[in-house]
Amino acid sequence: MTIRVLLADDHRMLREGLRRSLEERGFEIAAEAADGDEAVTLAAQHTPDVVLMDVSMPVLDGVEATRRVREATPEVRVVMLTMHVDPDVVARAIRAGASGYLVKDCSIDEVAEALTLACDGQTVISPHLAASMLDEVRRLDGDPHEEVITKREEEVLQLIADGHSTPEVAEKLYISQKTVKNHLASIYHKLDARDRTQAVVRAVRLGIIHLD
Amino acid sequence: MTIRVLLADDHRMLREGLRRSLEERGFEIAAEAADGDEAVTLAAQHTPDVVLMDVSMPVLDGVEATRRVREATPEVRVVMLTMHVDPDVVARAIRAGASGYLVKDCSIDEVAEALTLACDGQTVISPHLAASMLDEVRRLDGDPHEEVITKREEEVLQLIADGHSTPEVAEKLYISQKTVKNHLASIYHKLDARDRTQAVVRAVRLGIIHLD
DNA sequence: TGTGACATGGGGCGATCGGCTCATTTCTGA
DNA sequence: TCAGAAATGAGCCGATCGCCCCATGTCACA
Numbered sequence: 159m160t161i162r163v164l165l166a167d168d169h170r171m172l173r174e175g176l177r178r179s180l181e182e183r184g185f186e187i188a189a190e191a192a193d194g195d196e197a198v199t200l201a202a203q204h205t206p207d208v209v210l211m212d213v214s215m216p217v218l219d220g221v222e223a224t225r226r227v228r229e230a231t232p233e234v235r236v237v238m239l240t241m242h243v244d245p246d247v248v249a250r251a252i253r254a255g256a257s258g259y260l261v262k263d264c265s266i267d268e269v270a271e272a273l274t275l276a277c278d279g280q281t282v283i284s285p286h287l288a289a290s291m292l293d294e295v296r297r298l299d300g301d302p303h304e305e306v307i308t309k310r311e312e313e314v315l316q317l318i319a320d321g322h323s324t325p326e327v328a329e330k331l332y333i334s335q336k337t338v339k340n341h342l343a344s345i346y347h348k349l350d351a352r353d354r355t356q357a358v359v360r361a362v363r364l365g366i367i368h369l370d
Numbered sequence: 371m372t373i374r375v376l377l378a379d380d381h382r383m384l385r386e387g388l389r390r391s392l393e394e395r396g397f398e399i400a401a402e403a404a405d406g407d408e409a410v411t412l413a414a415q416h417t418p419d420v421v422l423m424d425v426s427m428p429v430l431d432g433v434e435a436t437r438r439v440r441e442a443t444p445e446v447r448v449v450m451l452t453m454h455v456d457p458d459v460v461a462r463a464i465r466a467g468a469s470g471y472l473v474k475d476c477s478i479d480e481v482a483e484a485l486t487l488a489c490d491g492q493t494v495i496s497p498h499l500a501a502s503m504l505d506e507v508r509r510l511d512g513d514p515h516e517e518v519i520t521k522r523e524e525e526v527l528q529l530i531a532d533g534h535s536t537p538e539v540a541e542k543l544y545i546s547q548k549t550v551k552n553h554l555a556s557i558y559h560k561l562d563a564r565d566r567t568q569a570v571v572r573a574v575r576l577g578i579i580h581l582d
Numbered sequence: 583t584g585t586g587a588c589a590t591g592g593g594g595c596g597a598t599c600g601g602c603t604c605a606t607t608t609c610t611g612a
Numbered sequence: 613t614c615a616g617a618a619a620t621g622a623g624c625c626g627a628t629c630g631c632c633c634c635a636t637g638t639c640a641c642a
Contacts, residue, residue: 169453169474171481175387182390192475241381262381263404269383310589321568324628337590343630344588353598353630355567356533359581362574369571520618536598547598549620555600556618565600565628 161277162188164204166197166223167212167239176210179266185273194218201227201234207277210269213240213251219365221254228255235276237269258282307348307366314341316367319358373489374400376416378409378435379424379451388422391478397485406430413439413446419489422481425452425463425577433466433577440467447488449481452577470494519560519578526553528579531570 163185165173170192177187188206191197195217201209209227213220224236237258238251251259257276260269272282307315317327324342328335342354349364351357361367375397377385382404389399400418403409407429413421421439425432436448449470450463463471469488472481484494519527529539536554540547554566561576563569573579 170477171451171474172384172387174478175384175391178391178394179387239383262383265382266386308588318567319571321564321571323565333589334591336592339630340590346630352533353535355530355570358567359531359533359570363581369575522619545619546621548622551600552620555602558600 160184160186161208161273162186162204162206163273164188164191164197164201164206164209164234166191166194166200166209166215166220168192168215169212172212176266176269180270180273183266183270185270192216194220194223197223198226198230202230205231205234208235208237208257208273210273211236211238211256213238213365214368216368219368221251221365224251224256225254237272237276237282307345307361311341311345311348312366314338315345315357315361318342318354319361319367319369372396372398373420373485374398374416374418375485376400376403376409376413376418376421376446378403378406378412378421378427378432380404380427381424384424388478388481392482392485395478395482397482404428406432406435409435410438410442414442417443417446420447420449420469420485422485423448423450423468425450426580428580431577431580433463436463436468437466449484449488449494519557519573523553523557523560524578526550527557527569527573530554530566531573531579531581 161184163180165176165187167173167176173190173192177190181187188204189200191200192215194211194215197209197211197215197220198218209224211220211224211227215223218226220238220240224238227234227236235257236255237260238256239260239262240251241262257279258272258281260272260282275282313331314327317330322330324335324338328338331338342357345357345361346352349357349360351360358367362369373396375392377388377399379385379388385402385404389402393399400416401412403412404427406423406427409421409423409427409432410430421436423432423436423439427435430438432450432452436450439446439448447469448467449472450468451472451474452463453474469492470484471494472484487494525543526539529542534542536547536550540550543550554569557569557573558564561569561572563572570579574581
């Protein structure tokens with residue numbers, strides 16, 4: 159039976175390349191989404207067998223989109239694609255319900271195999287990531303404490319990444335500078351960062367915030 | 371006659387997709403490069419008609435690679451690919467000798483057309499970029515001052531992006547903190563940034579430095 | 583009915599940062 | 613050969629930052 163795939167990536171070029179290559183290998187492309195929100199909507203409409211989802215997308219990032227797809231339509235599997243090899247992002251993706259996690263630096267054949275295995279109920283992870291995943295699992299075992307950035311913290315973080323200073327963030331959010339500093343302190347702790355620059359870099363890699 | 375293309379992109383997935391799609395349209399893929407340095411070497415070896423070069427690549431970024439390709443083999447045209455729509459990057463790319471500039475959010479047909487036109491000696495720019503390019507030209511007319519980040523400044527910037535403080539950067543580069551601060555001041559001016567966080571974000575978007 | 587997480591604040595302190603002016607040396611390109 | 617850019621460095625100062633201490637109110641969940 160033919161596997162029906164929903165492609166979700168903000169770069170049309172990559173989507174077209176994937177569509178052609180996957181169709182050649184006998185997959186059927188049910189639809190294409192250019193952002194996370196569209197991916198969620200189209201997944202519900204077309205109920206494909208699997209969604210091939212980019213991590214970094216506008217409007218709604220891939221991890222959050224995966225969470226919503228899995229909530230709305232649990233029978234639809236999600237395989238994630240990423241540029242960044244970060245164990246934390248992998249962990250976030252897996253927790254969000256992804257059945258697979260691929261680095262963009264892999265071949266189309268590997269993608270095809272991952273999609274097939276995902277539909278078969280298996281979880282696939284790029285070999286490059288296997289080692290770092292083990293570390294992550296150990297970390298989670300030893301420390302069940304989930305370092306989840308709250309919504310407010312995320313707002314602060316995004317404004318910081320947009321180039322705003324503490325006083326400016328305070329003004330924009332209608333809170334005191336002290337509160338902003340408190341949020342930042344919490345963010346530093348959760349992201350294991352020492353200052354705002356480290357925090358922004360780390361958050362971007364984790365897919366929590368975006369630069370564009 | 372067949373147009374011979376060198377693909378330079380660090381994501382194998384995208385390369386494979388492009389190879390397939392372009393070969394289908396009658397192009398010949400002379401070789402594939404996974405980083406800027408490889409692109410320069412392979413361009414000299416294979417002298418393709420045109421190099422399709424990603425802006426952000428490891429080892430050597432696309433803009434610098436373009437500069438070297440054009441220096442070593444002026445008959446080889448370069449068409450750049452980018453994720454970010456930033457007029458400054460476009461300006462840097464054109465100054466580096468690129469014959470074309472495409473956003474990754476365009477179709478394979480557009481890529482094919484751009485490659486053909488580039489070989490014909492024409493310069494192609496994604497329509498999305500046309501407007502911002504006009505602004506850039508105006509800016510360059512009014513202010514012929516070239517804001518080019520120097521090698522030393524780039525080193526400082528990269529270390530800052532890696533999460534190092536001023537004292538740490540000074541230690542790593544065997545220079546005084548004062549000199550680091552001087553470089554940073556220069557960087558802020560050139561990137562129109564106010565602090566290190568803004569500078570890092572802007573540099574990443576310009577493709578000057580990388581987070582990975 | 584607590585208990586804990588979240589969001590909101592205050593004060594203080596030392597370190598760091600960014601702006602300012604200035605000087606020296608080296609090297610390259612016109 | 614000479615101007616200018618690049619890289620190095622100094623001192624000063626005010627602003628900001630990051631890290632401590634702490635308190636309050638809300639709200640959810642057990």
